[in-house]
Structures are given as C-alpha cells and as structure tokens.
Amino acid sequence: MSAVTVNGLPRSLVQAKSASLIGSAAVALGVFLLGFVIREPAPYEVYMVGLIAVWSLFGLxxxxxxxxxxxxxxxxxxxxxxxxxxxxxxxxxxxxxxxxxxxxxxxxxxxxxxxxDHNRYRLIFMSWIAAALVTGSLGIGGYFGVIPGAEMFTRYDRAMGAFQDPNVFGPFLALPAVYLLYRILTGNPLRMPFYAGAFVVIVAAIFLSFSRGAWGLFAASSVLLTGSLFIQSTSSLFRLRLILMALLASVLLVTAIVVVMQLPGVSDLLTTRARLVQDYDAGHLGRFARFGIGxxxxxxxxxxxxxxxxxxxxxxxxxxxxxxxxxxxxxxxxxxxxxxxxxxxxxxxxxxxxxxxxxxxxxxxxxxxxxxxxxxxxxxxxxxxxxxxxxxxxxxxxxxxxxxxxxxxxxxxx
Incomplete structure (x- = not known):
C-alpha cells in the first residue's frame, strides 16, 4: 500500500486527521445527548459507555x-x-x-x-448550546401547550424540557446561557442577532422552569462573568463596551420576562416560586430541619x-x-x-x-x-x-x- 494518498499527503497523516474528525463528531453527539433524560438509562449513558470503551481501545x-x-x-x-x-x-x-x-x-x-486537542472545547460548547436550544424549546413549547405531547415536557406547571425534573433542567441550561452572554459581551457585533436569539430562548426556558436554584445560578453566574471580564481587561474602550452590552442584555432579559409575565398563570406561579422559603423547606421534617438530622x-x-x-x-x-x-x-x-x-x-x-x-x-x-x-x-x-x-x-x-x-x-x- 502506498505511503501517500493521491493528493500527495502522507497516508498516516490523512488517517490520523480522519480519526480525529470522527472522534470529535462522536464527542459532539455525546454532549448533545446530555439534554435528553426522559427515561433512564438515558441515551447519554448507553452512548457514552460505548464511546469511552471504543476510545480506550484506540489510545485514550x-x-x-x-x-x-x-x-x-x-x-x-x-x-x-x-x-x-x-x-x-x-x-x-x-x-x-x-x-x-x-x-x-x-x-x-x-x-x-x-x-x-483543546479545539474540542468549542465543539463541546456548541453541542451543549444545540442541546439547550432543543430541550429548552421543548420545555417552552410544552409549557404553552403548543406542541404535541406537551405534558411530557412539563411538571407541576413548570417547564422541564426533555428532563425528568425542572430543578435539573434549569441548571443544565446555565452554561450555554452564560457562554452566549460572554459572546454577546465580547463577540463580533455582526453575530449579535444569533447570540441574542439563542440567549433569549435558553434564558426563557430557565425562567419557565420556575427553579429558584436555576434562577440564582444564572443570575450569580452572569454577574460574576461580567465582573471577571471587567477586571481582566485593561482597555477603557472595552470596559465601556462591556457596560453598554451588559445593560443591553439586561434590558433584553427584563423585557422578555415582563412579556412572559403577562401570560395567564405565569405571574401567580412566579410569586409562589419566588418565596425564599417554601412549605416543604420549613416544618419539623422540612428541608432545613433534615440538614440538622442528617x-x-x-x-x-x-x-x-x-x-x-x-x-x-x-x-x-x-x-x-x-x-x-x-x-x-x-x-x-x-x-x-x-x-x-x-x-x-x-x-x-x-x-x-x-x-x-x-x-x-x-x-x-x-x-x-x-x-x-x-x-x-x-x-x-x-x-x-x-x-x-x-x-x-x-x-x-x-x-x-x-x-x-x-x-x-x-x-x-x-
């Protein structure tokens, strides 16, 4: 067998590149499957067991x-x-x-x-965003009853997408939302419509999960990200842009929340979920009491x-x-x-x-x-x-x- 391809490239190099592309595509699919846990074992488990086993055989x-x-x-x-x-x-x-x-x-x-291969970071993040957009859209569509089988994607009148629990669904969306915010704050303005559109969809899904933990996670992460970028940069121009883009993102977010709150039932559920202490938190065997018992x-x-x-x-x-x-x-x-x-x-x-x-x-x-x-x-x-x-x-x-x-x-x- 010839050591070079018809293009004159070393065959070993072409094979290594092909293997790398196949491996990266396999990783992307695995990360995408993170967003779908309707049944257990979830597709993620089944797929990743095989992927890790195969990768281990070929040089992990x-x-x-x-x-x-x-x-x-x-x-x-x-x-x-x-x-x-x-x-x-x-x-x-x-x-x-x-x-x-x-x-x-x-x-x-x-x-x-x-x-x-550090380039796989971008691949992983893009796959996570894709999963968040799909499962987030399922949660939003299920909440408003605009898709077939809407009840599969909600629980207790809360969006949960292709998950089993809104309290896991919401936190899963935090990383893609924060990364999109990073791109809004620092990225190419020409790509802003894409980043902003995806950002609104994912944040809307976090909001409709009515998970206090997810709300707090996203809010705290957004503040930390903005503060970190402000401290990291020494450019006054970038800091000004950061402030302006943060204000724009905040206005976009608040506007979306205000619009959603006008819908029937949303305001009442928000008022209930926004209470710091719920009924199941207090009491003799409530969440907080169980901490001491445990x-x-x-x-x-x-x-x-x-x-x-x-x-x-x-x-x-x-x-x-x-x-x-x-x-x-x-x-x-x-x-x-x-x-x-x-x-x-x-x-x-x-x-x-x-x-x-x-x-x-x-x-x-x-x-x-x-x-x-x-x-x-x-x-x-x-x-x-x-x-x-x-x-x-x-x-x-x-x-x-x-x-x-x-x-x-x-x-x-x-």
Whole structure:
C-alpha cells in the first residue's frame, strides 16, 4: 500500500486527521445527548459507555491530572461501597453506585480528550448550546401547550424540557446561557442577532422552569462573568463596551420576562416560586430541619447509612450534596468529594485569567461550577450528568496548562 494518498499527503497523516474528525463528531453527539433524560438509562449513558470503551481501545491517554481526578472519584465511590455494607436490603443500590462510577469515568474521559486537542472545547460548547436550544424549546413549547405531547415536557406547571425534573433542567441550561452572554459581551457585533436569539430562548426556558436554584445560578453566574471580564481587561474602550452590552442584555432579559409575565398563570406561579422559603423547606421534617438530622446521623454513623436510605427513612432526600456525600458515601466519600471540590476550585482559579485559546471556555465553566457548588447546599447533584462534564472541562484546562508549561520549559532548556 502506498505511503501517500493521491493528493500527495502522507497516508498516516490523512488517517490520523480522519480519526480525529470522527472522534470529535462522536464527542459532539455525546454532549448533545446530555439534554435528553426522559427515561433512564438515558441515551447519554448507553452512548457514552460505548464511546469511552471504543476510545480506550484506540489510545485514550490519561495524564497525571486525569489519574488524580480518577483516584478522587474512585475513592468517592469506594465510600459508597462502604456505606452499602451497612444496609440489610440493598434495593437498587448496586445500580446507583454503578451510575456514580460511570459518571466518574465521563469526567476523566473529557479531561483526556481535551488535553489531546483543546479545539474540542468549542465543539463541546456548541453541542451543549444545540442541546439547550432543543430541550429548552421543548420545555417552552410544552409549557404553552403548543406542541404535541406537551405534558411530557412539563411538571407541576413548570417547564422541564426533555428532563425528568425542572430543578435539573434549569441548571443544565446555565452554561450555554452564560457562554452566549460572554459572546454577546465580547463577540463580533455582526453575530449579535444569533447570540441574542439563542440567549433569549435558553434564558426563557430557565425562567419557565420556575427553579429558584436555576434562577440564582444564572443570575450569580452572569454577574460574576461580567465582573471577571471587567477586571481582566485593561482597555477603557472595552470596559465601556462591556457596560453598554451588559445593560443591553439586561434590558433584553427584563423585557422578555415582563412579556412572559403577562401570560395567564405565569405571574401567580412566579410569586409562589419566588418565596425564599417554601412549605416543604420549613416544618419539623422540612428541608432545613433534615440538614440538622442528617448531620447528627453522620456523626453517629461514620460509614454512612447506605445510598438513598436517608430518603427512605425520612420521606425526602437530603437536598444537600454535602450531606448526601456523608449519608450515601460515608466519611471517606465526603472527604474525597470535599478534596475534589477544593482542588477544582483552587486549580481552576490559578489559571483562570491566563491568555490561552481555551481561557473563555474555562472562565464560563469555572463560574458555572462555582454556582453549582453553592446550589449543592439545597439540592442533591451527585448524579447530575452535566456536573461531571463541568469537572472534566476544568480539569482538562488544568491538564492543558501543565502541558503548556512543560513545553515552555523545554524551549528554555534548548
């Protein structure tokens, strides 16, 4: 067989390029499937299991960062196995822990493929935006009853798109919304209509999810993004543009909300959902009371009480990712999770403002990740698929920076 193609290019180079394109397309499809979790196992799980297996057979390389992340996540799941030993009846616990371990592998997978090619950041973000637009449109259409089977895409008169819970649907949309806001604030004005149109659709879906957590996540992330860009830039002209574009985005957003609130039922539901404390938050066994009960149980049971047993015993889950780690994954899992979060926050912040091709993606991801950590104080998210992708995106940037520094060191030595 000839070593060159008919175009005169080395055959090995053409094959490598073809493999890279196929791999990138496969990743794009996987990220797109994140937006569709109507049934479990979701298409994302089935697809990603196959993708990770095939990629591993054909040369998935794990750097030190990927290995460290894998070790932390495996320790987290070992804590779950220890907690499972305290249970008399296992229920569906083995499947629950298998899902936890699978999600851990997805985070490590994204680190590995991003370190291999940083251009995949853009691909991942574009796929996430596409998924957000489709599932967000389903949620909006379902809320207003303008599409067939509208009831599939709503729950409790709240939009949930192709998800099972509005409180997961809303946070899933945060990253694409924040990235589109970044493009509105910094991008080419000629592309503004596309960015603004997609932004309005996704933010409308977040609003109609009536998830207080999603509202707070998006609002806080938007403020942090604008502040970060303002601090990062030394250009007075850019700062002026930033202020003007932020005002324009705010006016656009407020106008859209005002229009939506004129629709029947929206204003009443908004008033109800906007209350800081809901009926299920207060009371003897309300959300906040369960925090204290769970902490006492964790002190008395360092091995945990078994995955999901807290909800079985008290009628409701912990609704707190820290408490969930203690109850479901023992103190070992809790320590592993805290270490993971601290490492991710510290490692990401250290490289957050360095001028790199992937810096815009890291900035948006990092801000949304911080919001998810804050959100975790009032909701369980240790099984949110997109949360593990956020972790992979940040650790991927950390791995890329490490490789970049090694390259600089090699250049200096020569």
């Amino acid at each position: 390389r794990l750097s030190l960062h990927a290995v460290v992340l894998l070790a932390l996540l495996v320790a987290f799941n070992i804590g779950g196995l220890l907690s499972m030993t305290t249970m008399g009846d296992l229920y569906e616990t083995p499947l629950f822990l298998a899902a936890s371990l699978f999600l851990a592998f997805t985070a490590v997978f994204f680190v590995a493929i991003l370190e291999a 902490l006492q149980m964790a002190i008395e049971n360092p091995m945990g009480i078994g995955p999901l047993n807290f909800g079985r015993n008290l009628g409701e889950d912990t609704h707190n990712v820290w408490l969930s780690s203690l109850m479901n994954y023992s103190w070992l899992g809790f320590i592993s999770f805290v270490t993971l979060v601290v490492w991710t926050v510290a490692g990401g912040f250290r490289i957050l403002f360095r001028d790199r091709p992937w810096q815009p993606y890291l900035l948006c991801t990092y801000i949304v990740f911080l919001g998810h950590i804050a959100l975790g104080t009032v909701i369980d998210m240790d099984h949110w698929r997109h949360f593990y992708v956020l972790i992979g995106l940040i650790w991927g940037a950390m791995a890329l920076e490490s490789r970049h520094q090694r390259g600089l060191a090699a250049q200096k030595s020569t």
